[in-house]
Amino acid sequence: MRTADELRALVAAALAELEVSPELGALAEPVRYAVGGKLIRPVLCLAAAEALGLEAEEALPTALAVELVHSFSLVHDDLPALDDDDVRRGKPTVHAEFGERTAILAGDALLAEAFRLVATSDRPEVVRELAKATLRMIGGQQLDFEGGAPRVDVHRLKTAALFEAPVACALALAGVVQDERRAWLTFATELGLLFQVVDDILDGDGFVEELGPGGARALADEHAAGAHAALAELDVDAGVLATIAETLATRTV
Amino acid sequence: MRTADELRALVAAALAELEVSPELGALAEPVRYAVGGKLIRPVLCLAAAEALGLEAEEALPTALAVELVHSFSLVHDDLPALDDDDVRRGKPTVHAEFGERTAILAGDALLAEAFRLVATSDRPEVVRELAKATLRMIGGQQLDFEGGAPRVDVHRLKTAALFEAPVACALALAGVVQDERRAWLTFATELGLLFQVVDDILDGDGFVEELGPGGARALADEHAAGAHAALAELDVDAGVLATIAETLATRTV
Numbered sequence: 184m185r186t187a188d189e190l191r192a193l194v195a196a197a198l199a200e201l202e203v204s205p206e207l208g209a210l211a212e213p214v215r216y217a218v219g220g221k222l223i224r225p226v227l228c229l230a231a232a233e234a235l236g237l238e239a240e241e242a243l244p245t246a247l248a249v250e251l252v253h254s255f256s257l258v259h260d261d262l263p264a265l266d267d268d269d270v271r272r273g274k275p276t277v278h279a280e281f282g283e284r285t286a287i288l289a290g291d292a293l294l295a296e297a298f299r300l301v302a303t304s305d306r307p308e309v310v311r312e313l314a315k316a317t318l319r320m321i322g323g324q325q326l327d328f329e330g331g332a333p334r335v336d337v338h339r340l341k342t343a344a345l346f347e348a349p350v351a352c353a354l355a356l357a358g359v360v361q362d363e364r365r366a367w368l369t370f371a372t373e374l375g376l377l378f379q380v381v382d383d384i385l386d387g388d389g390f391v392e393e394l395g396p397g398g399a400r401a402l403a404d405e406h407a408a409g410a411h412a413a414l415a416e417l418d419v420d421a422g423v424l425a426t427i428a429e430t431l432a433t434r435t436v
Numbered sequence: 437m438r439t440a441d442e443l444r445a446l447v448a449a450a451l452a453e454l455e456v457s458p459e460l461g462a463l464a465e466p467v468r469y470a471v472g473g474k475l476i477r478p479v480l481c482l483a484a485a486e487a488l489g490l491e492a493e494e495a496l497p498t499a500l501a502v503e504l505v506h507s508f509s510l511v512h513d514d515l516p517a518l519d520d521d522d523v524r525r526g527k528p529t530v531h532a533e534f535g536e537r538t539a540i541l542a543g544d545a546l547l548a549e550a551f552r553l554v555a556t557s558d559r560p561e562v563v564r565e566l567a568k569a570t571l572r573m574i575g576g577q578q579l580d581f582e583g584g585a586p587r588v589d590v591h592r593l594k595t596a597a598l599f600e601a602p603v604a605c606a607l608a609l610a611g612v613v614q615d616e617r618r619a620w621l622t623f624a625t626e627l628g629l630l631f632q633v634v635d636d637i638l639d640g641d642g643f644v645e646e647l648g649p650g651g652a653r654a655l656a657d658e659h660a661a662g663a664h665a666a667l668a669e670l671d672v673d674a675g676v677l678a679t680i681a682e683t684l685a686t687r688t689v
Contacts, residue, residue, distance in 0.1 A: 299564065
């Protein structure tokens, strides 16, 4: 079983070598430009797959697909009509670099590439999990823009859906049946909410504005504890998954 | 085997009853608003499925998925940063009616719903065909915006891809093997190009500007003949498919 760092290196290498569809032509450049970052979601997918007895390589196209859905969501979320952000990960956002039209099409292409990749699996339920998570995430963005919904409800959709997707896809790849799924998905949801609260702590917004720094830290600790408790229910070697949860709880970037 | 009109009624009823994912919340309204029109692509999918010996109902989720990909492409194509169209099918476009942010998210949701629907099939190759066609279509939009490419190259991607998709998906659903695919896909490509040339004839632009009205009509006739010639190679009852080709060649709206 490989460490989280080894899995991340595997994902990074696969992304660097990823051949986007030749028909995309000049969109290949903004598509590649949009992909990158911490790669938490694909690493989570591979770690879950390995804990479930698969080789990480078997889950790699699915893991990349989840990352492309995440990238798609960022490209469209950054657009002037949505969050209107010009900088992400220390460089210009896709629309700031390539223009708005290209950013819309590149986001669309990322989403379609994600489904092309996930459909290389012979299990249609993997595709269904990714589609369901994508729809939840989009619904969460809508809820966020509308305002008025409890913050945690927004982030169960907007953020946690793309932490649940890599785990749900790994479960589908491994053919895990219904009654073992609950603890796995609880782990993923708690991880997603932990990620979001820590994000807000690092940015000083969101949950920090709502609960204060101490309240937000306590909430992060609750979600971290929830993630570890869910892992403890699983009859697998959860060492790498526990490390991922610890890394998310203590990250400073 | 049902007529094209009967198949269209089947598609229209299924679209009217289509339950979009509850997580989409308020996006359900613009998503539903965006769907409609002539329903050529899903009818083509069902007609191909029936000619291949399937019940149309078996292909219905896939047929709807193709239509949702088409709807997604129109919603994003109409956006201010792309074609900037305020009217489609005699009513305000999605962004004109609901705002740009909602139109971007509704388009994203339509694409994700399409993959949710197509993945209800147990055949991942159907998902792969739809993803491939979507990527070709997006690549065609990019090529169109760049300018300079031959018009027919643009429309092989931008337009014909979503005529090939319903046929390719029906072939995948029916488990048709490689050597029977060629004539089927030639039929679909010719149909797509026929559709586009007639569109330009009705709008007085595109191929009409390039070739004049007589030249465009001759080109339409060529593509219609190409579609019928491909059908003649198939060892199936192609009556309904021939009717679809005739309807596209002679349509006035």
